[in-house]
Amino acid sequence: MADFDPSIKRSPLKLLHMSDLHISSDVYADEAFRGFEAGLKLGVENGADVALIAGDLFDNGRVKQPLMDRVWDMLGDVGMPVVVLPGNHDTVLVDGVRLGKTPPDVTVMQEPEGEMALLEEQGLAVWGKPVYDHHPGFRPMAGVPSRSDGHWYVSMAHGLYMDPPDPMRASPISPTEIGQAPCDYVALGHVHVFRDVSQNGVPAYYSGAPSGAQTKTVAIVDLDPVSGVSVSPLEIVLK
Numbered sequence: 707m708a709d710f711d712p713s714i715k716r717s718p719l720k721l722l723h724m725s726d727l728h729i730s731s732d733v734y735a736d737e738a739f740r741g742f743e744a745g746l747k748l749g750v751e752n753g754a755d756v757a758l759i760a761g762d763l764f765d766n767g768r769v770k771q772p773l774m775d776r777v778w779d780m781l782g783d784v785g786m787p788v789v790v791l792p793g794n795h796d797t798v799l800v801d802g803v804r805l806g807k808t809p810p811d812v813t814v815m816q817e818p819e820g821e822m823a824l825l826e827e828q829g830l831a832v833w834g835k836p837v838y839d840h841h842p843g844f845r846p847m848a849g850v851p852s853r854s855d856g857h858w859y860v861s862m863a864h865g866l867y868m869d870p871p872d873p874m875r876a877s878p879i880s881p882t883e884i885g886q887a888p889c890d891y892v893a894l895g896h897v898h899v900f901r902d903v904s905q906n907g908v909p910a911y912y913s914g915a916p917s918g919a920q921t922k923t924v925a926i927v928d929l930d931p932v933s934g935v936s937v938s939p940l941e942i943v944l945k
Contacts, residue, residue, distance in 0.1 A: 717829055719858055721927040722749030722786075723937075725760035725895030726915035728795065729777060730769035734917055737944055738765065741917030742777070744942045745924040746784050752926050752940070755828050756786055760895030760913065761793025761837065761864030769798055774806070782809025789823050789832045790814045793864035793895055794840035794877065815862075820849055824857070831855065833889075834862035840876045847883040847892075858929050861887055864895040867903045867912075884910045891927055891935055900925065900939040909935045916942045 724745050731738045749757055763777070781788045788811060792799040799805055799814055808814055815821040820835040831854075835846055846865035853859050865877030872878070877896065884892055885906030892910035894903070900914035900923045914923035922942040929935055 716856065716858055716929070716931040718931065719756070719828060719830060719929040720752070720754050721860070721891070721893075721929065722746075722752070722754035722757040723760065723893045723911070723913040723925040723927050724749075724757065724916065725793070725864070725893075725913050726762045726898050726918075727759070728762055728765040728915070728917065730773060731765040731917075737917045740944050741915070741922060741942055743780070744944065745916040746780065748924055748940045748942065749926070750785065754786060754926065756825060756830055757781075757784060757788040758832065758860065758862060758893045759788065759790045760834075760862045760893045761791050762795040762895060763790055763793075764798050765795050767797040767801065767804075771804070774798070774804070778806075778808050778812065781812045786811070787825050787828065788812045789825075789834070789862070791834040791862040791864055791895070792816075792836040794837045796837070800836055800838055820851070822851065829857050830860065831857040832860045832862060837864050837877060842873055842876055842878065844877050845879075845883070846877050847879050847887065850883075850887050850889065853888045858891075859889045860891045860893055861889045862893045862895075866896055867894065867901075867910075881905045884908055890929060891937075893927070899923075902937070909937060911937045914939060917944065
């Protein structure tokens with residue numbers, strides 16, 4: 707369970723949780739970009755303070771540079787800090803060549819063993835481990851650091867929640883790893899539908915994807931020092 711000290715004064719915070727956008731998809735490229743736009747718009751309309759993208763912002767390493775630049779410009783102009791965790795499709799974000807210069811308010815996690823992004827103004831710490839090798843030995847939530855300060859603490863992970871575990875599936879996430887995470891919220895990506903996999907009092911959700919054949923969603927997460935954490939899916943209808 708999250709190591710939460712009620713004596714620590716935190717301010718309410720609202721997060722936009724997105725994942726699995728698959729921009730530059732070979733299958734639904736136009737819809738993927740429109741879903742990205744619509745998801746950001748919903749976040750702004752719902753008063754989000756921070757946007758979290760829990761993997762697969764891009765679909766492949768063939769994304770054209772002008773499209774990448776357009777995505778960074780849109781994230782830089784959204785009016786809130788953005789933290790991006792590379793997923794298994796985000797090879798362009800971890801190849802060390804094409805990431806380039808991102809906007810000041812956009813953090814793309816790069817450390818293979820995990821990285822902490824501290825947003826002082828928002829009172830939020832975000833930890834995540836980018837996907838460099840999508841295989842059964844990679845554990846997206848292994849090594850989540852303990853809470854080190856009074857900030858809200860969110861872990862991001864891109865992988866497959868399994869109960870019971872399947873040793874043949876890549877990037878597994880176990881109920882125990884979620885239940886022991888010292889976090890206020892776990893923002894998950896990789897599953898394209900909104901899903902609650904909370905364990906032992908630790909809220910953990912897949913946001914769903916804003917494009918594709920399934921019901922299209924992003925999630926709004928309310929972190930409240932009095933009422934706790936609440937998560938709501940926001941459906942996207944693309945015309």
